[in-house]
Amino acid sequence: MAEPQKKPRIEIIDALRGFSLAGIVIVHMVENYIAAPVPEGAMDAAHQGTADYVIDGFILLFLRGKFFALFSFLFGLSFFIQMKNADLKGQNYQFRFLWRLTLLLIIGYLHSLFYRGDILTIYALLGIFLVPFYRLKKQWIVVSSIVLFLGLGRYLVFLFTQGDSLFTAGNYGPDSPEIIQYFNVLSEGSIWEVFKTNAWEGHIMKMDFQLGIFSRGYLTFGFFLLGLYTGKIDFFRNYLEKRQLVKDLLWGSVILLCIAVVITAGSFMQLGPEPEFNNWIAMLGLTGFDLVNVALTFIILCLFVMIYRSEKWKRRLDSFTPYGRTALTNYVLQSIVGTFVFYGWGLGYIGKLSNTVSFALAILLIIAQILISKWWMKRFYYGPFEWLWRSLTFITIYPFRRSKSN
Numbered sequence: 001m002a003e004p005q006k007k008p009r010i011e012i013i014d015a016l017r018g019f020s021l022a023g024i025v026i027v028h029m030v031e032n033y034i035a036a037p038v039p040e041g042a043m044d045a046a047h048q049g050t051a052d053y054v055i056d057g058f059i060l061l062f063l064r065g066k067f068f069a070l071f072s073f074l075f076g077l078s079f080f081i082q083m084k085n086a087d088l089k090g091q092n093y094q095f096r097f098l099w100r101l102t103l104l105l106i107i108g109y110l111h112s113l114f115y116r117g118d119i120l121t122i123y124a125l126l127g128i129f130l131v132p133f134y135r136l137k138k139q140w141i142v143v144s145s146i147v148l149f150l151g152l153g154r155y156l157v158f159l160f161t162q163g164d165s166l167f168t169a170g171n172y173g174p175d176s177p178e179i180i181q182y183f184n185v186l187s188e189g190s191i192w193e194v195f196k197t198n199a200w201e202g203h204i205m206k207m208d209f210q211l212g213i214f215s216r217g218y219l220t221f222g223f224f225l226l227g228l229y230t231g232k233i234d235f236f237r238n239y240l241e242k243r244q245l246v247k248d249l250l251w252g253s254v255i256l257l258c259i260a261v262v263i264t265a266g267s268f269m270q271l272g273p274e275p276e277f278n279n280w281i282a283m284l285g286l287t288g289f290d291l292v293n294v295a296l297t298f299i300i301l302c303l304f305v306m307i308y309r310s311e312k313w314k315r316r317l318d319s320f321t322p323y324g325r326t327a328l329t330n331y332v333l334q335s336i337v338g339t340f341v342f343y344g345w346g347l348g349y350i351g352k353l354s355n356t357v358s359f360a361l362a363i364l365l366i367i368a369q370i371l372i373s374k375w376w377m378k379r380f381y382y383g384p385f386e387w388l389w390r391s392l393t394f395i396t397i398y399p400f401r402r403s404k405s406n
Contacts, residue, residue: 018320023067029362035117052355065293076227113195115335116202145225151287153218163278191345250302257295263288322373326383
């Protein structure tokens with residue numbers, strides 16, 4: 001088989017993808033891969049000292065809701081790159097992309113059996129709606145993302161549901177029977193019992209989170225659109241010349257952060273210590289909180305790009321590049337490792353480790369995956385799941401192992 005002839009990859013994109021994946025695994029490990037509310041007292045062991053509370057605060061402020069957003073942003077960018085490359089060859093990639101999403105849905109569903117917090121199924125379903133945006137003018141793409149970030153999806157859902165669940169009649173509070181039963185399955189159940197509860201019920205619960213008043217799905221699609229926009233302006237190919245744009249985006253994000261903090265704090269102060277999400281003030285507070293995450297996501301993105309310009313720091317951040325090139329494989333494998341560590345079918349440490357220990361395990365897993373990815377990419381063209389996904393997308397067996405001369 002001939003070796004693949006491909007356009008040179010844009011290294012900063014792979015490095016940023018690997019960096020994003022590292023943040024995601026830290027969040028998931030410290031959350032013990034639960035992906036649901038936690039019964040009262042079930043995670044008391046997570047807080048055994050000051051460091052555990054510091055880690056909680058660090059993750060809340062800088063990681064949770066931000067690194068998934070970066071990952072989603074890069075998914076939209078990857079969509080643009082694939083569509084643009086096909087355009088340059090005179091090919092129509094739309095139906096191929098939909099087939100690619102179908103394959104991702106299958107991979108994501110299998111992954112979700114281990115971990116119900118899977119994002120691949122969400123990407124596969126939301127990705128369908130990216131196709132009509134590809135040929136839309138740039139300004140309309142930006143307007144659409146802003147409308148989503150400002151909470152249009154949330155407000156429409158609340159208008160019809162008044163805060164009730166979209167897909168279930170159950171109560172998913174910490175003391176609800178559904179949540180207690182789910183936690184018991186994770187902590188004591190066999191792997192088949194975990195698969196069974198995640199196979200359908202997990203997706204219904206996830207759809208409520210994604211499409212209900214918490215609106216994660218609408219935010220995700222907003223980041224898809226901004227990734228698409230970034231591709232249209234060729235930002236990452238010319239990031240060294242985009243200094244003023246990065247500076248303007250950074251300061252704009254800081255201003256947005258300040259406004260969003262005021263909206264969030266003001267709204268939740270009116271709701272009291274035990275807020276209920278059945279009123280418009282709560283919806284405004286949730287939107288403010290989302291805007292805090294949006295602003296911090298773009299602050300992190302801008303700082304990454306600014307630091308990456310330095311040759312010394314570029315070499316350090318490039319250690320994430322092979323990790324990012326094998327992101328699909330690493331994402332799936334880290335979930336399998338994480339659920340094995342915490343769930344009852346594995347080592348059973350759920351709710352038994354301090355945040356400090358869970359955080360340290362996440363760092364060790366990241367280092368191990370980075371080293372393995374670096375070793376792997378010297379010998380293979382793709383990660384295992386990347387190769388499978390690409391080969392099935394084009395119904396062609398692509399070369400996998402590099403020749404010795406390479």
